[in-house]
Amino acid sequence: MATMESLIGLVNRIQRACTALGDYGGGNNALSSLWEALPSVAVVGGQSSGKSSVLESIVGRDFLPRGSGIVTRRPLVLQLHKTEHGTYEYAEFLHLTNKRFTNFSLVRKEIQDETDRITGKNKQISPVPIHLSIFSPNVVDLTLIDLPGLTKVAVEGQPETIAEDIESMVRSYVAKPNCLILAISPANQDIATSDAIKLAKEVDPTGDRTFGVLTKLDLMDKGTNALDVIEGRSYMMQYPWVGIVNRSQADINKNVEMMVARRKEREYFETSPHYGHLANKMGSEYLAKMLSKLLESVIRARIPNIIALINRSIEELERELDQLGRPIAIDAGAKLYNILGMCRAFEKIFKEHLDGGRPGGARIYGIFDYQLPGAIRKLPFDRHLSLESVKRIVSQSDGYQPHLIAPEMGYRRLIEGSLYLFRGPAEASVNAVHSVLKELVRKSIAETEELKRFPSLQTELAAAANSSLEKFREESMKSVLRLVDMEASYLTVDFFRKLHEMDTQGSQNTSLSSPTTVEQNGERQFRTIASNVAGYIKMVADTLANTIPKAVVHCQVRQAKLALLNYFYTQMSQRQGKHLGQLLDENPALMERRLQCAKRLELYKNARDEIDAAVWLG
Numbered sequence: 195m196a197t198m199e200s201l202i203g204l205v206n207r208i209q210r211a212c213t214a215l216g217d218y219g220g221g222n223n224a225l226s227s228l229w230e231a232l233p234s235v236a237v238v239g240g241q242s243s244g245k246s247s248v249l250e251s252i253v254g255r256d257f258l259p260r261g262s263g264i265v266t267r268r269p270l271v272l273q274l275h276k277t278e279h280g281t282y283e284y285a286e287f288l289h290l291t292n293k294r295f296t297n298f299s300l301v302r303k304e305i306q307d308e309t310d311r312i313t314g315k316n317k318q319i320s321p322v323p324i325h326l327s328i329f330s331p332n333v334v335d336l337t338l339i340d341l342p343g344l345t346k347v348a349v350e351g352q353p354e355t356i357a358e359d360i361e362s363m364v365r366s367y368v369a370k371p372n373c374l375i376l377a378i379s380p381a382n383q384d385i386a387t388s389d390a391i392k393l394a395k396e397v398d399p400t401g402d403r404t405f406g407v408l409t410k411l412d413l414m415d416k417g418t419n420a421l422d423v424i425e426g427r428s429y430m431m432q433y434p435w436v437g438i439v440n441r442s443q444a445d446i447n448k449n450v451e452m453m454v455a456r457r458k459e460r461e462y463f464e465t466s467p468h469y470g471h472l473a474n475k476m477g478s479e480y481l482a483k484m485l486s487k488l489l490e491s492v493i494r495a496r497i498p499n500i501i502a503l504i505n506r507s508i509e510e511l512e513r514e515l516d517q518l519g520r521p522i523a524i525d526a527g528a529k530l531y532n533i534l535g536m537c538r539a540f541e542k543i544f545k546e547h548l549d550g551g552r553p554g555g556a557r558i559y560g561i562f563d564y565q566l567p568g569a570i571r572k573l574p575f576d577r578h579l580s581l582e583s584v585k586r587i588v589s590q591s592d593g594y595q596p597h598l599i600a601p602e603m604g605y606r607r608l609i610e611g612s613l614y615l616f617r618g619p620a621e622a623s624v625n626a627v628h629s630v631l632k633e634l635v636r637k638s639i640a641e642t643e644e645l646k647r648f649p650s651l652q653t654e655l656a657a658a659a660n661s662s663l664e665k666f667r668e669e670s671m672k673s674v675l676r677l678v679d680m681e682a683s684y685l686t687v688d689f690f691r692k693l694h695e696m697d698t699q700g701s702q703n704t705s706l707s708s709p710t711t712v713e714q715n716g717e718r719q720f721r722t723i724a725s726n727v728a729g730y731i732k733m734v735a736d737t738l739a740n741t742i743p744k745a746v747v748h749c750q751v752r753q754a755k756l757a758l759l760n761y762f763y764t765q766m767s768q769r770q771g772k773h774l775g776q777l778l779d780e781n782p783a784l785m786e787r788r789l790q791c792a793k794r795l796e797l798y799k800n801a802r803d804e805i806d807a808a809v810w811l812g
């Protein structure tokens with residue numbers, strides 16, 4: 195397995211990549227978090243407990259912002275890289291790649307500026323970490339996360355909820371099972387009041403991953419010492435407590451060098467009557483080495499889980515990318531190819547609706563089987579052929595000369611008037627089929643998976659299809675009305691010949707029946723006319739009930755199947771790449787999702803390669 199440097203360095207590299215791609219754990223990503231699986235050391239403590247001093251002492255440099263109230267307002271991921279003895283020290287920020295800081299007071303300023311860039315000057319906090327790498331021969335390979343101090347009260351400019359906000363941010367780090375907790379408590383306060391220990395007890399009740407550090411031993415009241423805590427009698431932890439003596443505020447004000455401070459700290463423990471026997475296990479240098487060894491062993495133990503998470507995430511991300519579809523190619527030819535491919539996918543679904551593979555087409559045939567016959571049956575022929583109406587129309591048609599035999603003109607007027615009524619059902623059939631076809635276009639677009647990514651193409655495709663359907667409808671309307679008009683333009687003579695024969699026969703029988711008055715004769719003749727016309731209309735109705743569907747299917751349904759997008763295809767083939775690209779503008783949220791998935795997939799694949807390489811380095 196890899197050496198300590200390569201494993202911690204490996205995790206450092208993966209952590210930096212995670213943050214760069216927006217994965218800094220905390221569950222605020224819809225995507226799984228690799229960060230959360232990476233072991234890290236979170237530095238937790240109450241305000242002014244000495245966190246920053248411990249960090250600076252471990253690094254051996256003055257580089258953290260200081261001040262009253264809350265200074266640390268964003269997590270600072272501090273990645274320490276041990277370099278060859280004698281090499282110069284420098285720092286780099288993830289957000290300022292290729293810029294090396296050798297002046298560490300500028301590092302402090304950059305931390306302040308970068309903090310303000312996200313949180314603004316109003317002392318808010320933010321969970322977005324700042325990544326700072328320090329390369330120095332005076333450090334060990336180690337990653338520490340400096341978190342805002344667990345504060346008690348808001349100061350000027352901070353929201354009342356600042357204490358809860360900080361605690362929930364700190365919790366989002368320390369609650370992770372892969373996170374080691376460096377709990378900083380000042381020795382000059384009762385350990386029972388330590389904010390850090392209280393929180394650690396909650397998230398790590400067995401103390402498996404809590405590391406106790408006691409600062410400010412030099413500030414304890416004369417005649418007192420912290421041996422009860424340090425030797426585990428006050429609060430037993432899995433790992434032994436480490437005592438620290440950092441620079442006092444006076445030392446800081448005097449700019450006492452960190453290296454000098456480290457030496458003073460060593461001397462403090464070596465000469466201490468209380469801690470002399472523990473001197474080799476006290477102080478910030480020992481703490482750093484021990485933390486580094488502990489972090490390396492935790493990483494080593496977690497590598498299999500990390501690899502499993504990475505492989506699982508790669509599969510999930512590749513599956514999602516397949517669903518989201520790959521980015522469309524740049525050149526016009528590829529764009530046109532993609533567009534035509536999606537149009538054909540749409541047409542296939544549309545035809546399946548019409549031909550029975552999908553449910554839509556049955557509605558069209560329902561129009562011919564139920565709606566059209568029903569509409570014809572409801573036509574007001576009774577009213578049009580009432581005795582009164584027949585009398586009126588026949589008389590009007592005769593003019594001053596009553597008809598001699600059969601009221602030819604009367605018949606024509608009655609039939610024409612009746613036939614005109616068929617226009618309604620004929621038009622209604624055309625419009626009903628048009629509505630169904632439009633609805634099938636809408637449904638088919640919605641059912642075409644490939645189109646989901648391209649709202650503009652969907653809109654353009656729907657407009658083109660509906661425009662074609664409109665043309666087909668106009669054509670169909672002309673055809674069906676022509677069918678109705680044809681019935682009026684030439685009456686079927688045979689029908690009336692047969693009627694005449696039946697009438698002649700009927701009148702012979704009638705002469706034998708009881709005598710009637712002129713009035714009754716006249717009425718009977720009008721009833722006969724009405725009945726004859728009704729019979730003719732029935733014959734026409736039966737004919738139209740068959741011919742109208744034929745015309746509608748021919749002009750609308752068949753055309754929709756054969757030529758719905760012909761005009762659209764012609765337009766597309768004449769469009770330039772730019773216009774084609776406009777059709778392929780994807781839903782921005784979907785593009786963003788694909789981008790995030792692609793970046794996260796790249797991160798996981800790189801991490802897998804890094805881990806494979808580290809494991810091979812052995």
Ligand SMILES: Nc1nc2c(ncn2[C@@H]2O[C@H](COP(=O)(O)OP(=O)(O)OP(=O)(O)O)[C@@H](O)[C@H]2O)c(=O)[nH]1
Pocket residue numbers: 239240241242243244245246247248260261263264265266342343409410411412413438439440441442443444446
């Ligand atoms: N004498 C002495 N002073 C210390 C020690 N550790 C920290 N201090 C002083 O305590 C004050 C707070 O130290 P910091 O390191 O800023 O504490 P902090 O927890 O980082 O503070 P915030 O991040 O601002 O909450 C500073 O004035 C330090 O000089 C120590 O071991 N001994």
